[in-house]
Amino acid sequence: MTATSMLLLVLAGVGAGLAGTVAGLASLVSYPALLAAGLPPLTANVTNTVALSCNAIGAAAGSQPELTGQRSRVVRLGAVCVVGGAVGALLLLVTPAEAFERIVPWLIALASLLLLARPLVLRAHRTVGGDRHPVLVIGMFMAAVYAGYFGAAAGVLMLALLSAVTTDSHARVNALKNVVLGLGNATAAIGFAVLGPVSWTAAIPLAVGFFGGGLLGPRIVRRLPGTALRVAIGLLGLALAVRLGYSAYR
Numbered sequence: 001m002t003a004t005s006m007l008l009l010v011l012a013g014v015g016a017g018l019a020g021t022v023a024g025l026a027s028l029v030s031y032p033a034l035l036a037a038g039l040p041p042l043t044a045n046v047t048n049t050v051a052l053s054c055n056a057i058g059a060a061a062g063s064q065p066e067l068t069g070q071r072s073r074v075v076r077l078g079a080v081c082v083v084g085g086a087v088g089a090l091l092l093l094v095t096p097a098e099a100f101e102r103i104v105p106w107l108i109a110l111a112s113l114l115l116l117a118r119p120l121v122l123r124a125h126r127t128v129g130g131d132r133h134p135v136l137v138i139g140m141f142m143a144a145v146y147a148g149y150f151g152a153a154a155g156v157l158m159l160a161l162l163s164a165v166t167t168d169s170h171a172r173v174n175a176l177k178n179v180v181l182g183l184g185n186a187t188a189a190i191g192f193a194v195l196g197p198v199s200w201t202a203a204i205p206l207a208v209g210f211f212g213g214g215l216l217g218p219r220i221v222r223r224l225p226g227t228a229l230r231v232a233i234g235l236l237g238l239a240l241a242v243r244l245g246y247s248a249y250r
Helices: 002-021 025-035 042-060 071-094 098-116 118-125 134-149 154-164 171-193 200-223 226-249
Strands: none
Touching: 002 025, 002 042, 002 154, 002 171, 002 200, 002 226, 025 042, 025 200, 042 071, 042 171, 042 200, 071 134, 071 171, 098 226, 134 154, 134 171, 154 171, 154 226, 171 200, 171 226, 200 226
């Protein structure tokens, strides 16, 4: 890989890190960048997951004010995502992708609608158990499975689930999402590093960019109006669901 390609991957990592920490859409930037660098799809996928771990490290470092008081949530939901990430990585290594490709657009569309309807969902769920509700735990596990398997917009799924059961600010919910999703990605990354065809010459510059983007992203979220950002992410998610659905069903 040339020095120019590596530099472009660093820049792509910064952009993807920002997209991931702000909107949960990191892989929509980084995965195409890896394909453009000449990596085959499976190698690009596992390389992307390995590099994504550094996005969570940067996001956690930049989100200390928002993470204050959320240790129990991080531990509880992080454990769920660790297991889900491991399952997703195993699925990627042993099964064909067609089934997931057909389900994913519907999952992303549902998550996007949940984000857009957050005020109504909060009123309906205010008394059903908050972040300990079984529906959230199951949903986070499934989102982590998807993140370990491929992960495009897995952050949107998790953000919608967390937003649906807590009245915390968007910045606090987003910070929690970044950390627990990162734990799921890191688990999958360990499996891929041992068993998958990781391209380390691509993973390292991408990871450097991911760390930088992850570090900057929380500062941006902190300054943006939460409602407007939530609506923008929801609309982007719906557009993504349509595009992925077209690719899967055509």
